[in-house]
Amino acid sequence: MKKPLISVEKCKGCGLCIGACPKKILEMSSAFNKQGVNYPKCKDEPSCIGCKFCAMICPDCVIEIVETDEPGGKNG
Amino acid sequence: MGERVLLKGNEAASEAALIAGCTHYFAYPITPQNEISAYMAKRMPKLNRTFLQAESEIAACNMVYGAAATGARAMTSSSSPGIALKQESFGYIAGAEVPAVVINMMRGGPGLGNISGSQGDYNMCVKGGSNGDFHNLVYAPATVQELADLTLKAFDVAEKYRILTLILGDGYLAQMSEPCVLPEPSGFKAEKPWALTGAEGRPAQVINSLRLADGVLEVHNRHLEEKYKAIEAAEVMFENFHCDDADFVLVTYGTASRVCKAAVMNLRKQGIKAGVFRPITLWPFPSVALAAAVAGKKQVLTVEMSLGQMVADVRLAVNGAVPVDFLGRPGGAVPMVDEVTERVLSYGR
Amino acid sequence: MADKILYTRPDSIRDVKSHYCPGCGHGIVHKLIGECLDEMNCREKTILVAPVGCAVLAYNYIDVDGIEAPHGRAPAVATGVKRAQKDKLVISYQGDGDLLAIGTAETIHAANRGENITVIFINNAIYGMTGGQMAPTTMEGQVTKTTPYGRDVHDVGYPIRACELLNTLVAPYYIERVSVHDVPHIVKAKKAIRRALQNQIDGKGYSFIEVLSMCPTNWGVDAQTGADWVRDVMQPYYPLGVFRDKDAEEASRVQ
Numbered sequence: 001m002k003k004p005l006i007s008v009e010k011c012k013g014c015g016l017c018i019g020a021c022p023k024k025i026l027e028m029s030s031a032f033n034k035q036g037v038n039y040p041k042c043k044d045e046p047s048c049i050g051c052k053f054c055a056m057i058c059p060d061c062v063i064e065i066v067e068t069d070e071p072g073g074k075n076g
Numbered sequence: 077m078g079e080r081v082l083l084k085g086n087e088a089a090s091e092a093a094l095i096a097g098c099t100h101y102f103a104y105p106i107t108p109q110n111e112i113s114a115y116m117a118k119r120m121p122k123l124n125r126t127f128l129q130a131e132s133e134i135a136a137c138n139m140v141y142g143a144a145a146t147g148a149r150a151m152t153s154s155s156s157p158g159i160a161l162k163q164e165s166f167g168y169i170a171g172a173e174v175p176a177v178v179i180n181m182m183r184g185g186p187g188l189g190n191i192s193g194s195q196g197d198y199n200m201c202v203k204g205g206s207n208g209d210f211h212n213l214v215y216a217p218a219t220v221q222e223l224a225d226l227t228l229k230a231f232d233v234a235e236k237y238r239i240l241t242l243i244l245g246d247g248y249l250a251q252m253s254e255p256c257v258l259p260e261p262s263g264f265k266a267e268k269p270w271a272l273t274g275a276e277g278r279p280a281q282v283i284n285s286l287r288l289a290d291g292v293l294e295v296h297n298r299h300l301e302e303k304y305k306a307i308e309a310a311e312v313m314f315e316n317f318h319c320d321d322a323d324f325v326l327v328t329y330g331t332a333s334r335v336c337k338a339a340v341m342n343l344r345k346q347g348i349k350a351g352v353f354r355p356i357t358l359w360p361f362p363s364v365a366l367a368a369a370v371a372g373k374k375q376v377l378t379v380e381m382s383l384g385q386m387v388a389d390v391r392l393a394v395n396g397a398v399p400v401d402f403l404g405r406p407g408g409a410v411p412m413v414d415e416v417t418e419r420v421l422s423y424g425r
Numbered sequence: 426m427a428d429k430i431l432y433t434r435p436d437s438i439r440d441v442k443s444h445y446c447p448g449c450g451h452g453i454v455h456k457l458i459g460e461c462l463d464e465m466n467c468r469e470k471t472i473l474v475a476p477v478g479c480a481v482l483a484y485n486y487i488d489v490d491g492i493e494a495p496h497g498r499a500p501a502v503a504t505g506v507k508r509a510q511k512d513k514l515v516i517s518y519q520g521d522g523d524l525l526a527i528g529t530a531e532t533i534h535a536a537n538r539g540e541n542i543t544v545i546f547i548n549n550a551i552y553g554m555t556g557g558q559m560a561p562t563t564m565e566g567q568v569t570k571t572t573p574y575g576r577d578v579h580d581v582g583y584p585i586r587a588c589e590l591l592n593t594l595v596a597p598y599y600i601e602r603v604s605v606h607d608v609p610h611i612v613k614a615k616k617a618i619r620r621a622l623q624n625q626i627d628g629k630g631y632s633f634i635e636v637l638s639m640c641p642t643n644w645g646v647d648a649q650t651g652a653d654w655v656r657d658v659m660q661p662y663y664p665l666g667v668f669r670d671k672d673a674e675e676a677s678r679v680q
Contacts, residue, residue, distance in 0.1 A: 002431065014448035014641070014648035020608050037447075052432040053608045059445060059452025061434035068428045100509055126508045131534035135501035138494065138531075142474070142505025145492050150505065168495050272490040272506065274513050276469035282484045284475075284493035 001071070002050030004042050005064040011039035017054035017063060023047050026054055078257045085220045085250045086111035088258070089179055089243065092224040093151050094119060095261055096231040098177070100126045100143040100150040102136035106158040107191040108247035109181040113153070137162040137178070141169050144176045145283040147271030149231050153179035155247070156197050157188065160205075166240055167206030170300070171285025175234035175266075178212075179227070179243040181250035184408030192408025193246030193331055198385035201244050202358040209297055211304050213241045213311065214358040216329040220254035222356070228259045235266035237307055244358060246381070248331045248410065304360075312365065313356035318344070319369045322351030324420050327366065327390045327400075328379040329355050332411060336379050339416035350420055358386070363393035375423045376400045379411055435459035437468040439488050446553075448648020450638025451479055453605045454547060455486050457615040458516070461622055462489070471514040474503045476528075478520035479553040497528025500535035503542045514625055517544045522552045525561035525585050532587070539596030539630040543621045546587060546633065549640040550659060557643030561585045564658055569643070584662060588635050592668040598630040600669035604637035606655035610665075617667075629671070637663055 004017075004026070011033060018026045018040055025048060029041040039062075042048065055063040083091070090112050093101070101120060103113035113129065120127035126143070130136035136152045143150040154162060159180045169176050182197045184190035202214050213233055217223035223245055230241040272283055287293040315333075318340055319325050326336040333354045343350040353369045355362050370376050376398050378387040387402045394400050403419050405411045434440060438459035445451045462468045471489040475481050477496035484491025494502040494517075503517040517535075524532050524546050535542065551569055552558040558571040562584045566575040576584075588602045599621055603614035614636055621632035637659050639651035646654065667673075 010442055012447035016448055016648050016652065019649045019652070050431050055432045056608050056611055057453065057605075059449055059456070060443060061438060061440075061452075061456060063432075064430060064434075065432040066428035066430055100505065102505070128504070128508065130501065130504075131530050134498065135504075135531050135534065138498040138501035139505035139508070142492065142494075142502035142507075143509040144505070145502075146472075146506055146509040148509035150509070164495055165498070168493070172493070272472050272492055273510060274470040274472060275488070275490050280484070280488050280490050282491040282493070284484075284491070286481060286493055 001046060002065060002067045003045045003048045004054055005066055006039060006041065007062050008033045008039045010060055010062045011037060012060060013037035013039060014059065015040065016057045016059070020053040020057040022051060022053060023049060078260070080255045080257050082253050083220055083256045084111060084253045085223050085245060086181070087115050088220045088224040088256050089227045089245070090115040090119070091258055092227040093177065093231070094123065095259060096149065096228040097261070098125070098149045098151050098231065100140070100148050102139040102150070102152045103127065103129045104133045104136045104154060104158060106133070106155045108183055108193070108250045109153050109155050109179065111250070112179065133158040133161040134165065137165040140176050141165055141174055144174045145172070145272050147268040147273065151177040151179070153181070155181045155183045156185050159197060160200065163200070163205040166212060167208055167210060168285050169240045170206065170210035170212065171208065172283045173238040174283060175238050176240045177227070177230045177234055177243070178240060179245065182244065182246040190408045191247060193248035193250070193381065193410070194406070194408050195246060195330060195332060195381040195385070196406060197244070198358065198380070198382065201242055210300065211359050213237070213239050213307060214244050215241065216244045216356060216358050217249065218330050218333045218354065220249070220252065220256045223249060224256055225259050228262065232262050232264040233311060237303055239303070239307070244330070246331055247408070308360040311357060312360045312362045314362040314365050315352070315354040315356060316369055317352040317354060319351035319353050322349045323374045324348070324350040324377065324423060325370045325373050326350065326352045326377050326379055326416065328352060329358065329386065332379050332381050335411050335413055336416055338413045339420065342413065342417045343420055348420060361389050361393070363389070366390065366393040367395065367397065370394055370398050373398050377419060378402050379416060380404045381410060382406050435463045437462040437488050439486055441486065443486050444482060445479065446642040448639055448641040448651055449479070450549060450605045450636065451547060453611060454545065454614070454636055454638065455483060457611070457618050458545070459487060460615060461619045464619070465622060465626070467514050467622065467626070470512065471516065472506050472510060474499045474506065474515065474517045476519040476523040478523050480518055480520060480547065481554070483518055497523050497526070498531055499523065499528065500531040500540070500542070500544065504535055504540050507540060507542050514622060515542045517542055519544065519546055520553065521546070521548050521550065521560040521562040525587055533591070533594070536591045536597045536631050536633060537594045539598065541625055541628055541630050543625045544633045545618065546635045547638045548587070548635055548663065549638040550584070551640050551643045553640050553643055564662060586663060588633065588668045591633055596631060597633060597669055598671045599624050599632040601667045602635040602637070602663060602665050604655055604660060604665055606637065606639060606652040
C-alpha cells in the first residue's frame with residue numbers, strides 16, 4: 001500500500017499539498033504541532049495512488065511517500 | 077638582482093602583480109590608471125591567466141571577491157570615483173575575510189574632479205569608505221620602485237591576514253617613469269582551507285559576512301579586532317629621513333614626500349635642520365614611531381596633496397606634544413619645494 | 426520488508442527547517458536543485474552564489490559550498506568564481522529585486538559575455554526579505570508596501586520580462602521561464618533546471634531559468650490563493666516557455 005508519511009513538526013501549515021492531491025484525500029487536521037501550526041493528515045490512506053504530488057509541491061520536504069507491504073491498498 | 081629598467085608606475089605595479097602570481101585581474105577604464113588594464117590585457121592571456129573587463133567598477137571588484145573566495149590571487153585597480161564605487165564590496169570582503177589586492181591611483185576630486193594626481197582619498201581609503209568596523213591594509217608608495225615592491229608584498233600580506241590590501245598611489249606616480257628593479261617572487265605560500273573549491277571530501281563551507289543570530293556578529297567583530305591588532309603590531313612601515321637631529325619634521329607620504337625631501341635638502345644647505353617622517357603603511361598608521369620621531373622637536377608640518385586629511389592622524393599621534401602645522405594643495409596640484417621651504421623658514425631658527 | 430521509499434528529501438538538501446514562509450516557492454526550487462544535484466552527482470562540485478534577499482540563506486539548506494554576493498552582484502561574483510574554478514558548477518540564485526533592479530547591469534553583462542554559469546531567477550513580483558516592497562516584476566495595480574494604492578505604471582513603469590530582455594542578446598545559450606505554482610509545472614521547472622545545469626557542465630555557456638514563484642506572506646494571501654495568482658495573473662504577463670535553446674537551433678540547422 002502506498003501512503004504519505006508526514007513529519008508534522010516540520011510542517012508550516014501552508015496547505016499546498018491538500019490542493020495538489022488528485023484523490024482529494026488530504027485534509028487539514030485539527031491537531032497542532034509544537035509551533036502551533038495545523039498540519040494535514042491523510043483521511044483515506046488506502047486510496048493513495050502514490051503519485052507523490054503532495055510531496056513534490058511541499059516546499060519543506062515534510063512528506064515522504066512510501067510503499068509498504070501492508071495489504072488493503074486499493075491500488076495494489 | 078634583476079636588471080634596472082625604466083618603467084611607468086602603472087606598468088611596474090602590473091608586472092609586480094604578475095610576479096606575485098596574480099591569476100585574475102578585473103578591469104574597468106578610468107584615468108589615470110588605464111595603463112594597468114592595457115598592460116594586463118596584453119600580458120595575462122600570454123601567461124594563461126584571466127583578464128576580464130567588467131561592466132563597472134562595482135562588478136569588477138565583486139569578480140575579485142568571487143575569484144579570491146576560491147583561493148585565487150585576484151586584483152582590480154581604479155581611481156578615486158571608481159574606488160568609491162567599489163567601497164560596498166570592500167566591506168563584504170572585509171567581513172568575509174577574503175584576501176584581495178586593489179590599486180587606487182588617486183585623482184583630483186570631489187566628484188569627477190580631474191585626472192591629476194591627488195591625495196584626496198586618504199579618509200575614504202584609510203579611515204573608512206565602507207560600512208561597519210573594518211580596516212584595509214593601506215600601502216602608500218612614493219616611487220615606482222616602491223610601488224612595484226609593495227604591490228608584490230600586498231598579495232602576501234593579504235593572504236597572511238585574509239585582508240584587502242590597498243595600494244594608494246596617485247596619478248603622478250602612476251604616469252611617471254623611473255628606473256626600477258622588478259622584485260623577485262617572495263615564495264610566500266598561505267594555506268587556504270577556507271577556499272571554495274566544492275565540498276568534495278569535506279563538509280560544505282561558506283564565504284559570507286551575514287551573521288544574523290543573536291550576538292554572533294559581535295563575536296566576529298572581536299575576531300576582526302584581534303586580527304587588526306596583530307597587523308598593527310607587525311606590519312607598520314615608515315621612513316625616517318633625517319629626523320633624528322632635525323628641529324622641524326615634515327610628515328608626508330607618497331608624491332608629496334618627494335617634494336618635502338627636496339625641501340629638507342634645501343633647508344639643510346641653509347643650516348636649517350629639517351627631516352621627513354614618511355608613513356608607508358597608512359593603515360596601520362605608524363603612530364608610535366611618529367610620536368617618537370617628533371618628540372622634543374620645535375614644529376611638525378604635515379604636507380598633503382589635499383585640504384588636510386592625514387593631518388588629523390598626525391595630530392592624534394603627536395597628541396599635543398609638538399605644534400602640528402598643515403600645508404596642502406588640493407585639486408590635483410602638488411606643493412612646490414619653495415612653498416614647503418618658505419613655510420619651514422617661517423618658523424624661525 | 427522495509428517500506429520502499431518512493432519520494433523523499435534529496436540528499437543535497439539538508440534536513441533542517443528553513444526560514445522561508447509557509448507556501449514560499451523558494452523551498453520548492455531549492456528541492457528541485459537538490460534533486461538535480463543528486464541525479465547528476467554534482468553536489469561536491471557545486472558553488473552556490475546566494476543573493477541578498479530571502480534566499481541569502483540558501484547555503485544553509487542546499488549542502489554545497491556557498492558565497493554571499495552583495496545585493497545585485499551575484500552574476501559578477503559568479504563570474505569571478507567560475508573563472509577561477511572552471512570545472513565547478515556555479516549557480517547564481519537570485520530574486521527579482523536582486524536581478525532586475527540593483528543588479529540589472531550585472532545580469533545583462535554576465536549574459537552578454539555568455540558566462541558559463543547557471544542563473545536561477547525567482548520571480549515572485551515583490552521584495553520578500555524586507556517585508557513586501559515593489560519589485561521590478563510587481564504587476565500593474567499590485568498593492569505592495571511601496572505601492573499601497575497599486576502599482577501605477579504611468580508613475581513607475583511596467584513589470585520587466587527578464588527572459589525576453591535577455592533574449593535580445595546573442596551569447597546566452599538557454600533561456601526558459603517556468604513556474605512552481607502546481608505539480609505539473611514543478612515537473613517542467615525541474616527539467617529546465619536540470620537542462621541548464623547540464624549545459625554548464627557541457628561548457629555550453631550561459632543558461633537562465635526564470636521561475637514564477639509564490640510569496641503568500643507579502644502578497645497577503647494563503648499559499649493556495651498565491652499559487653492560483655501566479656497562474657491567473659502572473660503567467661499571462663510572463664508567458665512560460667523556452668525563449669532560447671541553442672541545442673535546438675543547432676539541431677534544426679543540421680537537418
